Amino acid sequence: MTLTLAVLNFLPGEGNPATMALQHHDEVVLLLGAPGAGKGTQARFLAETLGVPHVASGDLLREHRQRGTSLGRAAQEYMDRGDLVPDVLVVDMIVDRLNERDAARGALLDGFPRTVAQAQALDDRLRRRGGHVRCAIYVDVPTDVLVERLAGRWLCKTCQASYHEIFNPPASDGVCDRCDGELYQRPDDKRAVVSNRVAVYLRDTLPVVERYARQGVLQRVDGNQSIEAVKAALLQAISEDEPVPA
Ligand code: ADP
Ligand code: ADP
Ligand code: ZN
Numbered sequence: 001m002t003l004t005l006a007v008l009n010f011l012p013g014e015g016n017p018a019t020m021a022l023q024h025h026d027e028v029v030l031l032l033g034a035p036g037a038g039k040g041t042q043a044r045f046l047a048e049t050l051g052v053p054h055v056a057s058g059d060l061l062r063e064h065r066q067r068g069t070s071l072g073r074a075a076q077e078y079m080d081r082g083d084l085v086p087d088v089l090v091v092d093m094i095v096d097r098l099n100e101r102d103a104a105r106g107a108l109l110d111g112f113p114r115t116v117a118q119a120q121a122l123d124d125r126l127r128r129r130g131g132h133v134r135c136a137i138y139v140d141v142p143t144d145v146l147v148e149r150l151a152g153r154w155l156c157k158t159c160q161a162s163y164h165e166i167f168n169p170p171a172s173d174g175v176c177d178r179c180d181g182e183l184y185q186r187p188d189d190k191r192a193v194v195s196n197r198v199a200v201y202l203r204d205t206l207p208v209v210e211r212y213a214r215q216g217v218l219q220r221v222d223g224n225q226s227i228e229a230v231k232a233a234l235l236q237a238i239s240e241d242e243p244v245p246a
Contacts, residue, residue: 021049021050021051021052022050022051022052022105022106022134025104025105025106025129025130025131026098026104026105026106026126026129026130026131026132027105027106027131027132027133027134028098028106028107028108028109028122028126028131028132028133028134029046029050029052029106029107029108029109029133029134029135029136029137029238030108030109030112030113030133030135030136030137030212031043031046031108031109031110031111031137031139032136032137032138032139032205032208032209032212033138033139033140033141033223034141034143034146034198034201034202034205035146035150035194035197035198035201036141036145036146036147036149036150036153036194037139037140037141037146037223038139038141038149038223038227038230039056039110039111039139040056040110040155040160040162041162041168041227041230042139042227042230042231042234043056043108043110044161045231046108046234046238047107047108049235049238050106050108050238051105052103052105052106052107052108053102053103053107053108054107054108054110055094055097055098055103055107055108055109055110055112056110056111056160057090057093057094057109057110057111057112057114058110058111059160060093060094060097061075061079061085061090061093062079064093065079071089071093074089075089079188080187080188080193081193081196082188082193082194082196082197082200083196083200084114084115084200084204087115087117087118087121090112090114090118091118091121091122094109094112094122095121095125098125106131106134109122113208114201114204114205114208115204115205115208116207116208116211118208119208119211119212133212133215133217134217135217135218135219135237135238136209136212136217136218136219137218137219137221137234137237137238138209138212138218138219138220138221139221139223139230139234140220140221140222140223140224141223141224142224143198143202145224146194146198147191147194147195147198149164149167150189150194151189151190151191151194152164152165152166152167153185153186153189154170154174154183154184154185155183155184155185155186156176156178156179156181156182156183157181157182157183157184158176158179158181158182159176159178159179159181161176161177161178161179161181163176163183167227168227170183219237219238219240221233221234221237
């Protein structure tokens with residue numbers, strides 16, 4: 001409790017890396033939540049606080065599509081419909097990313113795992129290397145809020161920063177505050193595709209949330225409050241999470 005209060009004394013975005021950084025080999029923190037829950041908005045500061053890379057499966061898949069790789073071509077039709085890309089493709093992509101040097105201590109995973117099979121594959125891979133899921137943070141937002149959030153979402157082409165035309169507008173229209181990159185709207189944020197993405201999430205991903213709850217590593221954060229309030233709640237969630245002794 002003392003630690004939590006101490007952490008909350010830091011201004012938002014200025015967590016205490018000395019106490020919150022992941023310290024062991026292959027520890028991962030998961031950011032779970034529906035499409036539009038606010039994962040991308042919060043991920044950058046959370047990864048910086050934890051001292052690990054932010055690994056977003058959706059961003060990696062979009063990069064593959066842009067580069068025209070075979071994975072990008074295989075993923076395209078699923079993403080355009082708002083369906084999940086097959087587990088085997090996504091698991092290999094994430095395992096490859098976790099094997100990169102900068103992820104040796106661990107990573108903040110955003111948007112993965114999204115199915116029970118992906119969660120099992122992640123657990124197996126971590127167990128083989130003596131790692132584990134340190135905590136799974138569930139950003140909880142009622143489904144009726146998600147469509148409005150996604151319909152007004154604008155993303156930076158260069159750094160993937162996420163904005164909202166009403167709830168979190170950039171200082172000047174169409175331009176990223178952080179890097180001056182061009183902002184765009186994702187084709188799968190159209191209302192018809194969003195409703196399929198939310199249905200897929202309820203069917204395939206909620207069981208993953210329940211799985212981590214049963215394992216005793218789930219931290220629930222109310223995502224239906226201001227961006228600053230969610231940030232404070234996330235800091236509190238990771239500060240309450242005790243590091244595993246070395
Ligand atoms: P959001 O940020 O809105 O939740 P993402 O960028 O994470 O959306 O994902 C966009 C699309 O990429 C998904 O609709 C799905 O087609 C694909 N995708 C992303 N992550 C996964 C995953 N872990 N498993 C399967 N498909 C995925
Ligand atoms: P996710 O990565 O979970 O799909 P994003 O972080 O991209 O979601 O957020 C979806 C949309 O909602 C974006 O337009 C973002 O600016 C907006 N948003 C994020 N968090 C909040 C919040 N707490 N209140 C209102 N709008 C938010
Ligand atoms: Zn940018």
